[in-house]
Structure formats: structure tokens, C-alpha cells
Amino acid sequence: MNSKNIVIATVVILLLLTGCNDLFNDKFEKINTNPNDPVEVGPDLLLPQGIESAVDHYQGASTGMEFGNLVVQYWARVAGTNQDRYIYSNSQFSGLWNDSYAGELMDFKKIIQLGQELDNPNYQAIGMIMTAWNFSLLTDSYGDIPYSEALKGKDEEAITKPVFDRQQAIYTDLTKQLDEAREIIVPGEHPVNGDILFDNDMMKWKKFANSLRFRLLMRISGKEEVSTELQHLVDNEPMFTDNRDNAQLTYLSDPPNRHPFAELPSGRQNQFRMSRTLIDYLDKLNDPRLEVFADTADANGSLYVGVPNGLSPEAVGEIDISRTSRIGSFFRRPETPGVLMTLAELNFLKAEAAHRGFISGSAEDYYEQGIAASLEQYGVSGLSAYLSQEEVVFDPSQALQQIGNQKWIALYGQGLEAWNEWRRTGYPDLKPSVANDNDDRIPVRMQYPFQLETTNKKHYEEVIGRQGENSINTPVWWDQ
Structure with missing residues (x-):
């Protein structure tokens, strides 16, 4: 093989090797790229x-x-x-x-x-x-x-x-x-x-x-x-x-x-009741929003009972919690x-x-x-x-x-x-x-x-x- 053919052959081999290397790198990148975890978040x-x-x-x-x-x-x-x-x-x-x-x-x-x-x-x-x-x-x-x-x-x-x-x-x-x-x-x-x-x-x-x-x-x-x-x-x-x-x-x-609020466990939700301050004020005004804000506290569905804010644990123990108003069902959804x-x-x-x-x-x-x-x-x-x-x-x-x-x-x-x-x-x-x-x-x-x-x-x-x-x-x- 003359020197010219040797040079041509060398160039072809180098091009093939380079192309194979590029192809390998492309495939490697694609294989190791998670399409569900993009690097750039839009x-x-x-x-x-x-x-x-x-x-x-x-x-x-x-x-x-x-x-x-x-x-x-x-x-x-x-x-x-x-x-x-x-x-x-x-x-x-x-x-x-x-x-x-x-x-x-x-x-x-x-x-x-x-x-x-x-x-x-x-x-x-x-x-x-x-x-x-x-x-x-x-x-x-x-x-x-x-x-x-x-x-x-x-x-x-x-x-x-x-x-x-x-x-x-x-x-x-x-x-x-x-x-x-x-x-x-x-x-x-x-x-x-x-x-x-x-x-x-x-x-x-x-x-x-x-x-x-x-x-x-x-x-x-x-x-x-x-x-x-x-x-x-x-x-x-x-x-x-x-x-x-x-x-x-x-x-x-x-x-x-x-x-x-809906994410809280039911026991945690039940630690909250309506405040007497709000219940009494809405009741005084005959405010129709009361039925949305609060649940009734009686079986007849007509009585709303709030709890005073900041009671001591002892004072809370004296309340019949079951007869007080929960947070309205609309707000518990x-x-x-x-x-x-x-x-x-x-x-x-x-x-x-x-x-x-x-x-x-x-x-x-x-x-x-x-x-x-x-x-x-x-x-x-x-x-x-x-x-x-x-x-x-x-x-x-x-x-x-x-x-x-x-x-x-x-x-x-x-x-x-x-x-x-x-x-x-x-x-x-x-x-x-x-x-x-x-x-x-x-x-x-x-x-x-x-x-x-x-x-x-x-x-x-x-x-x-x-x-x-x-x-x-x-x-x-x-x-x-």
C-alpha cells in the first residue's frame, strides 16, 4: 500500500472511530436521561x-x-x-x-x-x-x-x-x-x-x-x-x-x-369548635351565614352553641362538647x-x-x-x-x-x-x-x-x- 493510500485509510478509520464514539455518547445520554424527571423545570x-x-x-x-x-x-x-x-x-x-x-x-x-x-x-x-x-x-x-x-x-x-x-x-x-x-x-x-x-x-x-x-x-x-x-x-x-x-x-x-383542614385526622378536627364570640354575634344579627359557618349543636338542628376562647383545661372538662357547634360541614370538605x-x-x-x-x-x-x-x-x-x-x-x-x-x-x-x-x-x-x-x-x-x-x-x-x-x-x- 502506497503512502497516499495509507493516509486515506488512516483518515477513514479516525472518522469511523469518532463517529462511533459520538454515537455511543448520544446513546449513553439518552439511556441515562429520565424523561419523567427533566433537568429544566418549566x-x-x-x-x-x-x-x-x-x-x-x-x-x-x-x-x-x-x-x-x-x-x-x-x-x-x-x-x-x-x-x-x-x-x-x-x-x-x-x-x-x-x-x-x-x-x-x-x-x-x-x-x-x-x-x-x-x-x-x-x-x-x-x-x-x-x-x-x-x-x-x-x-x-x-x-x-x-x-x-x-x-x-x-x-x-x-x-x-x-x-x-x-x-x-x-x-x-x-x-x-x-x-x-x-x-x-x-x-x-x-x-x-x-x-x-x-x-x-x-x-x-x-x-x-x-x-x-x-x-x-x-x-x-x-x-x-x-x-x-x-x-x-x-x-x-x-x-x-x-x-x-x-x-x-x-x-x-x-x-x-x-x-x-380536611387533611387533619378527625380527632384533630374535633379539637376545634366554633367560638362563642362569632356565634353570639351572628345569632344577634339573625345572620343567614351562620348555617354555613357552623353546625348545629342539637338534634333538632336549630341551636348553635359556641365555646369561649381560651378556657383552661379544667373549664373545658366541665363542658358537654357534644352539645357545642362544630366547624360547618362546608369548611370540613x-x-x-x-x-x-x-x-x-x-x-x-x-x-x-x-x-x-x-x-x-x-x-x-x-x-x-x-x-x-x-x-x-x-x-x-x-x-x-x-x-x-x-x-x-x-x-x-x-x-x-x-x-x-x-x-x-x-x-x-x-x-x-x-x-x-x-x-x-x-x-x-x-x-x-x-x-x-x-x-x-x-x-x-x-x-x-x-x-x-x-x-x-x-x-x-x-x-x-x-x-x-x-x-x-x-x-x-x-x-x-
Whole structure:
């Protein structure tokens, strides 16, 4: 074989070897790639996970039930009554903190990033709105929190010990983020999938962004001038106009996608009863929502009996628990909606804003629309008769009290949001639980998780020095 043929043969062999090697590598990659476990997770997969996780933690046992629904006296405990007496372990409050920062907020951050990378502003907007809602929940519960440097532990800068931003600055940015999210939403374009809150309806997301912004502006209305922004929303932006706009997650009948209360064992569910505070108030108003909120306590199905909040174990032992009202069957169903915000709440906020001169319009009309929306939400009739009652008829001299009390009723099941509004407005006029261990003071704040004293010592000490003692009695900025 001459030298030319030797060179040609060598080249052919090398090409064959290279091709075989490439083919082998391709086959090896395909064999070792699990098609059911993709390396890159799309926003359509992250979105349902983030939404359900966020609603679960809001409605869940340690926050929504053991704290929220008890502290605003929707429910009462008839076993293990410590939480109803304001005796908490720190783990009571650390769950919301840890789950939010390590869970759903990271999901929403990734959804925002993917929306940008995919040139899909609708995914980006959804991530921004849910992030704003989640951070508002955290700052309302704890006060100053990590915000501007939060969620950056895995970034290039790797901030693992973030500063605690002042609540005032956080609110300024949250309302800005909701503004930006609203502006980038394009209904009818850039389709999204995996939206289990609004079934991929971007106009409803736009309404939620504006309605949530209205809530946040009212939250700080005692501290800052908000009337211009509120009036702009009323005049120019779409907000909730129908109960079908409500931000709520409809759970499913099968685990693990059932409402958190339905996930509790029956014995644990039976540790809760209706609070006497709510039962007595609804009974006084002949309120038709009572039959939805509570079960009857007698065989005839006509008597509702609540339990005083915060009884001692000895006092509980003297009660015939079988003759007290359980949580209504509607709220024990697996498919019970996990509500984030409703038309009824928005209307009551508008009623207050109109009464205080922040927006134009009739406070009385908004007040009545709030009641109407709440009754419709639960499929309850009798609106005209209810509105004609002396204690329900709108009285301008008692407007804030009436609006606050009706908003408390309408927020039933959303204990944390009702607690926020009770702290802000002082309505309803709740009395501390009976045998409380907090010097007859209703808690006004969640405690920071104790681990922050060591894991983020410098910034933890800074925030304690600025905000006050890490106590359930230290008010947040907008509540001072």
C-alpha cells in the first residue's frame, strides 16, 4: 500500500472511530436521561406547586387554624388549649417563615426568571403578584423582614445572612411591584399553563393585582397619604366585580390536594369548635351565614352553641362538647376553597375608603355591596331582610364599626387577614381569651424564629434594636 493510500485509510478509520464514539455518547445520554424527571423545570410545572404550597401554608394548621382562626375568635379549642390562651411554642411561628422563604417564594422567583427568559410577561406577572402577596403576609405577621437581600442564597452573590428591611420600605416596593405586574400582563397573548388559581385567565390576574394593591394601600392608610393612588385604582383599573373574580384555590377531593383542614385526622378536627364570640354575634344579627359557618349543636338542628376562647383545661372538662357547634360541614370538605381575597373584602375596603374621604362614591353602597357579595359567595339568600335590620342598616355615625364588623364576618376562615384588619382598625371589639397567659392582651405580632439569633445574629440584633422586643406584643409599623 502506497503512502497516499495509507493516509486515506488512516483518515477513514479516525472518522469511523469518532463517529462511533459520538454515537455511543448520544446513546449513553439518552439511556441515562429520565424523561419523567427533566433537568429544566418549566413555569407550567412550578406554578401549581408554588400556588398550592402558598395557599396551604396560609390556610394550614400552625398559621391559619392554630393561630389566625383562634386569635380573631372564629374558632375555639376544646383540647390542648394553649394556643387559644396565647401560649405558643416558637415553632408555631417559624413554619410560615421557613416554608415561605425556602419554598414558594423560591418557586415564584424562578417563575419570574423563566418568564423573562421565555419572553412571556404573563408568567413573569403571575410570579410577581404571588411574590407580593406572600411577602405582604410575612411582613404583616412579623414586621421588618428580609426583603431586598432575601432569596439570594444560591445567586452569584450568595447572600445567606440578609438584612431586615423596614416594613415601610417593603410596602413601598410591594405596591410598586404590583403596579409593574399589572402593566406587563397581556390578556389574550403569551398563553400560560399550570395556573390553578385563575385557570390561566390573565384578566383575573390583573384584577387580583389591583385589588391586592387596594388592600395594601388601605393597610398603610394610617401612616401615609394614599388617597390619590386609591382613587386612580377606582377610576382607571379593573378590580374584582364578581365573586367569580375571587382569588381562591379550589382544592380537590383526593390527597394530597385536599384543603388542609380536611387533611387533619378527625380527632384533630374535633379539637376545634366554633367560638362563642362569632356565634353570639351572628345569632344577634339573625345572620343567614351562620348555617354555613357552623353546625348545629342539637338534634333538632336549630341551636348553635359556641365555646369561649381560651378556657383552661379544667373549664373545658366541665363542658358537654357534644352539645357545642362544630366547624360547618362546608369548611370540613376536602374541596373547600382556600381563599386569598374576595369581592366582599374589596367592597368593605372601598366602603371604609369612601367614608374616610379617600375615594369618591357612597360608603353605604359599598357597605351593602360587601354584604351582598359575602352572602352570594356562600349561596345564602335573604339579603333584603338582613339589610333592613336595625343593627345592619348603615349608620354614618357608626360606619367604621359596622364596616369593620361586617368585614370580620366576611373574612371567616381567613384568620390571618382578619387579624391584620382587626389590628389596623380595632374592629370588631374583641376581648382577650378567658384564661389567657398574656396579661389580657391579644397578640399583635408573630415572633421571629429563634434560630435567627444564631444564623443571622448581626441583622437579627439590628432589627430587635430598631423594632423592639421579639414578642407577640410588639406592634408592627403600620399598627403603631
